[in-house]
Every structure is written in structure tokens, then in C-alpha cells.
Amino acid sequence: MAYFKYFPKIFYRFGDTADRSIAQNLTAYADILDNVKDATSFYTDYYIADGERPDHVAYKLYGDANLHWTFYFMNDEIRERGWPLPYAQVQAKVEKEHPYIVLNTSEDIVNKFLTHQTIQGANGTAEVLHRHVRLGQVVVKMVSGSFSSGEQLDSTNNEGVLETLLVNTVEPEHKSARFYTDIEGNIIDIDPYLGPGVNDIEVTHEEHYHQQNESLKQIRVLRKGNINSVVRAIQDSMGKL
Numbered sequence: 093m094a095y096f097k098y099f100p101k102i103f104y105r106f107g108d109t110a111d112r113s114i115a116q117n118l119t120a121y122a123d124i125l126d127n128v129k130d131a132t133s134f135y136t137d138y139y140i141a142d143g144e145r146p147d148h149v150a151y152k153l154y155g156d157a158n159l160h161w162t163f164y165f166m167n168d169e170i171r172e173r174g175w176p177l178p179y180a181q182v183q184a185k186v187e188k189e190h191p192y193i194v195l196n197t198s199e200d201i202v203n204k205f206l207t208h209q210t211i212q213g214a215n216g217t218a219e220v221l222h223r224h225v226r227l228g229q230v231v232v233k234m235v236s237g238s239f240s241s242g243e244q245l246d247s248t249n250n251e252g253v254l255e256t257l258l259v260n261t262v263e264p265e266h267k268s269a270r271f272y273t274d275i276e277g278n279i280i281d282i283d284p285y286l287g288p289g290v291n292d293i294e295v296t297h298e299e300h301y302h303q304q305n306e307s308l309k310q311i312r313v314l315r316k317g318n319i320n321s322v323v324r325a326i327q328d329s330m331g332k333l
Contacts, residue, residue: 133315133318134314134315134318134322135166135312135313135314135315135318136312136313136315137310137311137312137313138153138310138311138312138313139309139310139311140175140176140308140309140310140311142178142179143178145160145175146160146163146164146175147160149163149313150162150163153313153316153319154316154319159319159323162313162314162319162322162323163311163313166311166312166313166314167311167312169307169308169311170308170311173304173308174308175308176305176306176308176309177305179302182301182302182305183298183301183302185301186266186297186298186301186302187266189266189297190264190265190266190268190297191265191266192221192231192232192233192234192264192265193218193231193232193233193234193239193262193263193264193265194229194230194231194232194262194263194264194265194268195229195230195231195232195239195245195257195259195261195262196227196228196229196259196260196261196262196263196268197228197229197230197257197258197259197260198228198258198260198284198285198286198287199228199257199258199285200285201223201225201228201230201257202225204247204249204255204257205220205223205230205247205255205257206220206223206249206250207220207221207222207223208220209247209248209249209250209255210235210247210248211230211232211239211245211246211247211257212245212246212247213237213239213240213243213245213246214240214243215237215238215239215240216234216235216236216237216238216239217234217235217236217237218232218233218234218235218239219232219233219235220232220247221233225284226281226282226284227269227271227282227284228260228284228285228287229268229269230257231265238262239259239262240259240262241259241260241261241262242258242259242260243258243259243262244256244257244258244259245257245259265297266296266297266298267296267297267298268296268297269294269295269296270295270296270297270299270300271295271300272288272292272293272294272295273292273293273295274291274292274293275291275293280292
């Protein structure tokens with residue numbers, strides 16, 4: 093970011109090396125920015141459209157793409173979590189990070205269908221990767237074929253004992269429940285043997301990723317009439333540190 097060129101230089105020792113190097117003092121921070129973030133006359137709200145990059149927004153608002161760094165220092169969320177991604181990238185991310193199959197069941201899975209066991213069905217075979225006992229989920233990697241909702245599956249544990257599991261539903265992992273909330277949005281526990289209540293709301297991995305990304309899109313930006321004076325004040329402040 094162009095902003096960092098205004099940070100003062102310091103001597104810094106990296107790791108266990110004896111020699112010191114000159115580096116920018118990234119711990120330095122301009123007090124002026126804290127004051128600006130709390131002064132409503134200096135900023136306005138902006139909604140980031142799908143696919144808009146920081147430099148795009150900076151050019152649109154100020155006619156200068158290099159001022160994109162101001163968005164990160166006006167908004168803690170995007171500084172900590174990053175700029176929101178386009179919808180397609182979020183979708184690709186959730187499918188990549190949750191690529192397996194989820195077996196939903198109302199049966200007790202505390203002590204059966206453990207990690208690495210092989211599961212057999214009428215038309216498929218899979219390996220258990222992990223389980224979410226509180227959600228009644230068994231996450232599996234298909235080795236061959238497929239499973240069906242309502243199917244009974246078999247597995248032989250490490251002691252040679254045959255285990256069975258009645259599957260309520262089968263679904264892609266990214267479309268499976270990540271957690272449940274009440275009507276006010278609070279995360280709640282459900283009874284895996286009875287399933288969610290009528291007022292419990294399922295939030296899937298897919299929905300969660302998109303909700304988190306959407307929450308980054310409403311940001312504060314410096315008003316165009318104030319941008320130059322604020323940038324100059326920040327530069328002057330950093331130069332005095």
C-alpha cells in the first residue's frame with residue numbers, strides 16, 4: 093500500500109541474526125486517523141459492489157486509485173479479514189474447503205462410524221473423515237458410487253464388530269448445516285436425535301461464507317472534500333514520529 097511509504101525507518105533484528113537491518117516501523121500509527129474515524133463529518137458510507145477492487149473504488153470516489161489504502165484504515169473489518177471477494181470466488185472457496193459428502197442421521201454416532209472406517213452401501217463405498225456429533229453428521233469421502241437418503245449403511249469397526257447407520261439425508265458438505273440459530277440470530281445447540289425445532293434456522297457452510305463476505309461490503313470512506321486534507325495530515329503525522 094502507498095500508505096506504508098510514510099512510516100519512519102528503524103533498525104530491526106530479524107530472528108537470531110546478529111546484524112540489524114533498516115525496516116519500516118509498521119507499529120507507528122497516526123492519531124489523526126483515530127479521530128477521523130469517529131468524526132461523522134469526515135466520512136460517509138459506501139457499499140462495495142460485487143467484483144469491485146479497492147483501486148476501482150478509490151478511482152471512482154477520488155479520481156486516484158492510489159488512495160485505496162484509506163479504506164483499510166477506515167474499516168477494521170477489511171483490514172483484519174480482507175477485501176470482500178466476488179460472489180463466484182466465494183462460491184469456489186466454500187466448495188473447495190468443504191468438498192465432501194455429509195450423511196445426516198438421527199442415530200447415536202458417539203461411538204460408531206469413527207474416523208477412517210470404511211462404509212458400505214448398496215451402491216457405494218466411502219471413508220469416514222470426521223463427525224459432528226452435535227449436528228448428527230458423518231462427513232465422508234466417497235471412494236466409489238454414491239449413497240442415497242433413507243439408506244442403511246454398514247461398517248466394520250477395528251474390533252471386527254459390524255455397525256449400521258440409517259441415513260436420513262445425503263448432501264454435499266458445502267450445502268450441509270454449519271450451525272443453527274434462533275429467530276434472533278443466536279447460535280444454538282440442537283438435539284441431534286430429534287433434529288432442529290420448528291423455529292430453529294439452519295445456516296449452511298455456503299450461506300455462512302456468503303454472509304461473512306457480504307458483511308464486509310458496507311464500509312466507511314472519507315468524503316471527497318476531506319480526502320486531501322486528511323491524507324496530508326496523516327503524512328505529516330507519520331513524518332514526526
